[in-house]
Every structure is written in C-alpha cells, then in structure tokens.
Amino acid sequence: MTTPALARFLRARRDATAPESVGLRGNARRRVPGLRxxxxxxxxxxxxxxxxxxxxxxxxxxxxxxxxxxxxxxxxDDDGRGHLYRLAGLAPRPRADLGARRVDPHLLLLMDSWPDTPVLITNAAYDVLAHNTLGEALYRGFPVGRNLVEQVFLAPDAREFHADWWLAAHNSVAALRLAQGRAPEHPRIRSLVDGLLGASPEFARLWAQNQARGKRMEVKGFVHPLVGELTLRVHTFDVAQTPGQQLLCYQAEPASRSAEALALLGALSAKTYTP
Incomplete structure (x- = not known):
C-alpha cells in the first residue's frame, strides 16, 4: 500500500509547487496555493x-x-526525487546507521591540518562528532555531542547568530527530512524530530511542509559575537569510509572582509580554545 508518509509528501509538494514553475498559468482566482x-x-x-x-x-x-x-x-530536484522513491519503497534504503560516533583518526589529523578553515564532522542527524579549533570557535564554543539542527531552533542566540535565520531553518529542516527518509526507523532521528516538534513551533511549521533536500555547497551568513559578520561558503562531503558521517568545511572568499574576520577569529581561538 502507499504509505501515509508518501501521501503527505505528495500533498505538501503539490501545495508548494507554483503553477508557473511547471508551465501552467496562474491567476488570482485560484483557491489553492499550489497545483490542483x-x-x-x-x-x-x-x-x-x-x-x-x-x-x-x-x-x-x-x-x-x-x-x-x-x-x-x-x-x-534530485534529493526530492530520491526521497519520493524511498517513500514508495522503490529505492534501496541505506542501512539504518547515522555513522559511527568514532571518527577515523586519520580524518581527525586531516581536519586539524586545516587550522585556517572551520571544520566540523557530523553524523546524518547533524550531531557534531568532532571539530577543529576554528570550527569550535565559529560556533561559539559549540561542544562535541550537540546537534546543529537543535542549535538553529533552540539556542537562545540563534536568531542573532544566523544572519538569515529563516534560510538556515529551512535548510536544516529539509536536510533532516531527507535523513529521516533514508533511515525512518532510526531512534536518534525519531527522538530528535519528536523533541523539536514539541519544543519549537517554527520547526513544526517547517516540518509540515515536507521538503527534503540535502546540504550541498551553500553560502551562510553569521554574526559572530567576537568578529562580527561572516559570509562563508559551506562545502559538505560524505565520508566514504564511514557511511553517514559528513565533513563540513567553511570557507571565506579570499581577501574579503569575511576572510579578515575569520583570521582574527583564528587568532582569538588559538588563545581561547587551545589547551
């Protein structure tokens, strides 16, 4: 049988699809926000x-x-298409594994060899498994074990820290929805989603939109309490030797104001976060 999740996904995406985006003519008399x-x-x-x-x-x-x-x-898009297939049971699901919590020591060495680049390693639920010194400093001393999606919705200063909070919120929810589609029975994802649904009305509203989209290369804006505004390009890489783990690297445009701010943050973090 068609799963309830598939039915909900179809309804949500139909409501969110503008007629013009698929070659149909829209008009003011339409009774539905998307397609009929x-x-x-x-x-x-x-x-x-x-x-x-x-x-x-x-x-x-x-x-x-x-x-x-x-x-x-x-x-x-490709993520949405893959999610649709998985909900219909026609695509193989990866094993229900968010990535082992142990990070390969060689990957840690690689991460620490980039002292001028903030780097985080997460599992598929966006729990932080490791970070280098500058990655820790970028997220204001964010400890290993905390979750990046919870940070967006539950941290007291999240709306000040993310220059475009709604964009960060949309992207985080869509990425978590995609992760849930890949491992729908995983207890960590279930508990994370349930907790956020109960704690954040904004998360619940975005979750109901049923968007599924992975994190690729994106530009994020931050307002850091120590160095001010930062515009960073985020590169996300899957860790081949440990399926489920991801490497997130944050890069400033060379010779930009953000590059100067990142260098200053590196100098400050060397004093603050290095044992």
Missing part, C-alpha cells in the same frame, strides 16, 4: 482518480515510471 490535483494528474499523465487515491494513501505502490512522472510534475 487534476493538474498534477494531467502533468504526470495519470488519471485524476488514480492520483487522488495516491494522495489518500489508498493506492498500491506506484511504478517507477509513475514516480518519475510525478517528480517531473512537481518539479522535484
């Missing part, structure tokens, strides 16, 4: 009744061909 069910059915070349049954969770598992057509109709 019949429009999705037309774009995917399936019957309206069949699509309604999918959204209601009453239809048996759709074929790969139907999923491809729905992904195109809803303008899903």
């Amino acid at each position: 069910r019949e429009e999705v059915a037309m774009l995917a070349d399936v019957s309206v009744d069949y699509y309604v049954r999918l959204e209601q969770g009453r239809e048996t598992g759709p074929s790969a061909q139907v999923l491809d057509a729905l992904a195109d109709a809803l303008a899903l």
